[in-house]
Structure formats: structure tokens, C-alpha cells
Amino acid sequence: MTDDKDMFICRCEEVTLREIEQAIDEGFVTVKDVKRVTRAGMGLCQGRTCSKTIARIIAQRTGRPLEDVLPKSYRFPVRPEKMLAVENEEFNDAKNS
Amino acid sequence: MTNSADVLVIGGGIIGLSCGYYLSKRGKRAFVLDKGGFADGASGACDDMILFQSKKPGINLELTFESLELYKSLLTEMEDDLGFANLGGMVLIENQQELEIMEEFVAQQRSYGLDVEVIDKREMLKKQPFLSDHIIASTYSKMDSQVDPFSVMRGFERKGALYGMKVFRRNGVVGIERLGTGDFQVATEDGNLYQAPIIVNAGGTWAGQIGTMVGANIPITPKRGQIIVTERVPPIGETNLWSAKYLVTKLRSDVVVDLNEDERTMGLSLAFSRSSGDTYLVGSTREFVGFDKNTTIGGIRAIINQTLKYLPKLRDINFIRAMAGLRPSTPDGKMLLGEHAGIEGFYTAAGHEGDGIALAPITGKLLASIVCQDQVDHRLDELSPNRFATD
Ligand SMILES: Cc1cc2nc3c(=O)[nH]c(=O)nc-3n(C[C@H](O)[C@H](O)[C@H](O)COP(=O)(O)OP(=O)(O)OC[C@H]3O[C@@H](n4cnc5c(N)ncnc54)[C@H](O)[C@@H]3O)c2cc1C
Numbered sequence: 228m229t230d231d232k233d234m235f236i237c238r239c240e241e242v243t244l245r246e247i248e249q250a251i252d253e254g255f256v257t258v259k260d261v262k263r264v265t266r267a268g269m270g271l272c273q274g275r276t277c278s279k280t281i282a283r284i285i286a287q288r289t290g291r292p293l294e295d296v297l298p299k300s301y302r303f304p305v306r307p308e309k310m311l312a313v314e315n316e317e318f319n320d321a322k323n324s
Numbered sequence: 325m326t327n328s329a330d331v332l333v334i335g336g337g338i339i340g341l342s343c344g345y346y347l348s349k350r351g352k353r354a355f356v357l358d359k360g361g362f363a364d365g366a367s368g369a370c371d372d373m374i375l376f377q378s379k380k381p382g383i384n385l386e387l388t389f390e391s392l393e394l395y396k397s398l399l400t401e402m403e404d405d406l407g408f409a410n411l412g413g414m415v416l417i418e419n420q421q422e423l424e425i426m427e428e429f430v431a432q433q434r435s436y437g438l439d440v441e442v443i444d445k446r447e448m449l450k451k452q453p454f455l456s457d458h459i460i461a462s463t464y465s466k467m468d469s470q471v472d473p474f475s476v477m478r479g480f481e482r483k484g485a486l487y488g489m490k491v492f493r494r495n496g497v498v499g500i501e502r503l504g505t506g507d508f509q510v511a512t513e514d515g516n517l518y519q520a521p522i523i524v525n526a527g528g529t530w531a532g533q534i535g536t537m538v539g540a541n542i543p544i545t546p547k548r549g550q551i552i553v554t555e556r557v558p559p560i561g562e563t564n565l566w567s568a569k570y571l572v573t574k575l576r577s578d579v580v581v582d583l584n585e586d587e588r589t590m591g592l593s594l595a596f597s598r599s600s601g602d603t604y605l606v607g608s609t610r611e612f613v614g615f616d617k618n619t620t621i622g623g624i625r626a627i628i629n630q631t632l633k634y635l636p637k638l639r640d641i642n643f644i645r646a647m648a649g650l651r652p653s654t655p656d657g658k659m660l661l662g663e664h665a666g667i668e669g670f671y672t673a674a675g676h677e678g679d680g681i682a683l684a685p686i687t688g689k690l691l692a693s694i695v696c697q698d699q700v701d702h703r704l705d706e707l708s709p710n711r712f713a714t715d
Binding site: 240253254255257259260263264266269270271273307308309310311313314 | 361362363368474478481482491493555556601624625628629631632638639640641642643644645
């Protein structure tokens, strides 16, 4: 039987709520730390879907305000890029902004 | 508030956590202090290889063998697969000159006990069908292995905690003082104080800054490496890959190697490995740009162009992320491991350059053995930090 704890928070990497809560309880209390220890947000969408949810779980569990936990910047590239696109120089500095 | 421990480890990258783990396993109460979050240093922005083929016969190769054995026992100790895999590796050879140099190098490594050979183009394409036609041969070793650095670090931390190890993050060390009792007192950014008779400097690229706090000369400099991560893809060939070119320039300073612009200015060479997450890690550059650990468009573009030169069929694969890490590089390519003469109780374990993942377990184990004053291992003399004391 599955319960809420087995729910996937990060669908790309199939990381469950249980795994995320466990990481928080071990002292990993930033989105970046949780991501690195659980792989949540490391998949194809690079956390665009789950980063905010993870921030909310951290805020709830640690009692810190959500604004303090929300990630401030996204890593480049902000979306998947074909290798070919880069080779052809379609890819330019504007994408970094 | 003051916290007392037997040992303060400064720096909680893979090396500091390994030191903390093996020290606490030996009964020492170890605190690990890090200025950043989990894996904020090089250990969180690197490839994942336990690589034998890049090493000249000598201490680094010898320690890699020992480290691999330790990794195998850590798999049981940590009850985790640690992302360990043994895919083997191939070094790609592009011309006759490289072939001759690599043949000679492989012969040296074999006489040292490494299971490695040069294979012809047909054999090579059997293992790696997507390689570009211009590659004339390759080496092959089934020894080359890999681990997931994040899993290893978390493993050290989890199991270390059972032996009493504690990790304090976002707690950068800003000063070290010697107290009247002979103990060290360490102050961190947010005003916390920690005391212990022993300090282990595992500051990676930043180890020199920590050395300065006690007057130790540690000539470690940052060598930036950029890499990209692909989307999840099915296996591309059987093995991991490197290009011979960079190795050749390191092995033979007397020969002129024809380098392109990116290879010359960014120290670009191919490293291609399948990660435990079924993505590929593809790199990398070797740049001297101080402590700047940003990725650059130029670097990413250079890596992609290079990848497509060796593996043209990868054009339709997406890359999802780029990252950069600072390799802690030393003048002679060897780590610093041991106590500093004249600064009793101050040890350094840093300077692993491109081998810190491979060498993490053996470094922690040897450091613990030095601190616990086991029988002196004279092999380690050449790693002593005192070789740089008079610089
Ligand atoms: C692109 C790239 C690819 C690589 N590929 C491989 C590979 O395939 N195989 C391999 O074996 N190695 C590889 N490496 C090398 C490997 O990443 C490093 O050798 C290793 O991570 C070094 O570990 P470390 O713990 O010494 O350093 P780091 O991980 O950098 O840790 C040092 C820590 O010290 C902390 N620190 C610094 N100053 C202070 C202070 N004042 N107070 C408190 N804390 C402080 C930092 O926050 C940091 O966490 C690669 C490196 C790069 C960049």
C-alpha cells in the first residue's frame, strides 16, 4: 500500500516525500542541499517543477519563512539544449540572462 | 558558546568528510566545519571516476589501487551502492605520434601491474560503435571504475554520525589561535568557537587560505574544470572515454602536440562518463582563472564541439546542465598529507587536483592512521606538506 510519503515530489528522478523529509531531518535544509543529497531536481526539468514544492516542505518542517528557503537563481542552461544547437551557434549569451 | 572535539576538520568536501569518517571510526570525536552547503566545493561539480589509466607508475597509481579496495568495503559498511560501477575506460588515440607515446606508457603501466592494453580500431569500435572515424586506436582497461560523489559524501556523513562525527555547514573558518593549553581555537564567520588539540586542513582549493591562518605555506592553486550533463540516455557504447591528447602533453613535454585554440587556451580535453543517474558527464576544461567557479558560454560551447568531434552522432542529445569546479592543484601533482613541521597538531589533507574522488577513502584512512600515530608509513614521505615548507 502506498501512502502520502511515497508520493513523488520530483517526478524526473522519482524522489519521494519520505526521502526529502529524511534529508531535511538529517540537517539538509536548503533546496540546493536537498537536491544534491536526494537528486530531486537534478533531472530533465532541472527542478523547474519541484523546486518550489521542496522549498515549501523545508519551510514547513523547519518552521522557517518560505521566502528564506526559496531558491534565488536558476542554473544555466535554463532548459535543455540540443548539442547541435550549440554547435551551430544558435545558442547565444541572451539565453544566460 | 565553545565546542570541544578531539579533531577539527576544516572543509567538508569529499576529502574532509572521509577524514572525519575514518577519524571517528578510530574513536576520535571529529567536527567537520564547512563554509558552504553540502558539496559546494569541487566535490559537487566534478566527474565521478576512479581512473587508473591517467596515472604514471608511482604513489598516485598505488594509492588508487588501495582506494578502489576501500570503496569496495565501503559498499558494505555504508549499506548503499554509492553509485559504484566498473565500466572500464578507453583513451582515444588520433594519430601515429599519440599511438607511439601511448604504447610506451601502457607498457610502463602494465609492468606496474595495471591491467591495460592498446586495442586496434576494430576492437575499439566493437566497444564504442559511435566513435568518429578519425580515431585510429585506443587503450582499454577494465579497471577504471566510478562512484557517485554525492552518495559517497552522504554515506561518510551518515555513518560518521554513528561514531560521533558532526558536520557544521555555513560555518566558514576565519581564524585559528593557539591557546595556553596548547589546544587550537577556531573561530567561524558567525562567531562560533571550536577547540581541539588537532586540526585537519581539508580545504581543497582553499587550503592555502587556511594554512595562512597558522603560518603554513601551502602552494595549492585552483584549476577550473567545466563540465556538462546530458539528459538520461541509453548506454552509448560500453565504456567511459578520454582523449589521449592531454595525457600526451603531460607525459612528454619534449614533443610538440598539435593543439587547437580551445585545447591551448582552456586546457580542453575529453572526459566522457556514464553517471549513476544514466546521464553522461562530459568535460572538461583546465583553466587558471583564480577562484572564479562560474561556467562560461565559451567553455560549454568548446566542450560540446569537442564531444561532437569524437562522437558525431550525439548531436540530437540534450544537455541539461553545466557546472564548474575548482581542482586543488599542486606544483608536483601530488596531494599534501601529513603534519606541518613546527606547527604541532596541524595537518593538511588537500591538493588532489583531478583525483580527489578516486583517492578520498585512502586519504581519510591514511590521515587517521597518521593522527593516531600508527607505525610510520615511509611511502608517505613524498606527500609530506613539509616539502613546500621553505618556498
Ligand atoms: C571538472 C572536474 C572533474 C573532475 N573529475 C574527477 C574524477 O573523475 N575523478 C576524481 O577522482 N576527481 C575528479 N575531480 C577532482 C575532484 O573533484 C577533487 O579532487 C575533489 O573534489 C577535492 O575534494 P576536496 O574535499 O579536497 O575539495 P572540495 O570539495 O572543494 O572541498 C573543500 C571544502 O572546503 C570548504 N572551505 C574552504 N574554505 C573554508 C573555510 N575557510 N572554512 C570552512 N570551510 C572551508 C569549501 O566550502 C569546500 O566545501 C574533478 C574535478 C573537476 C573540477
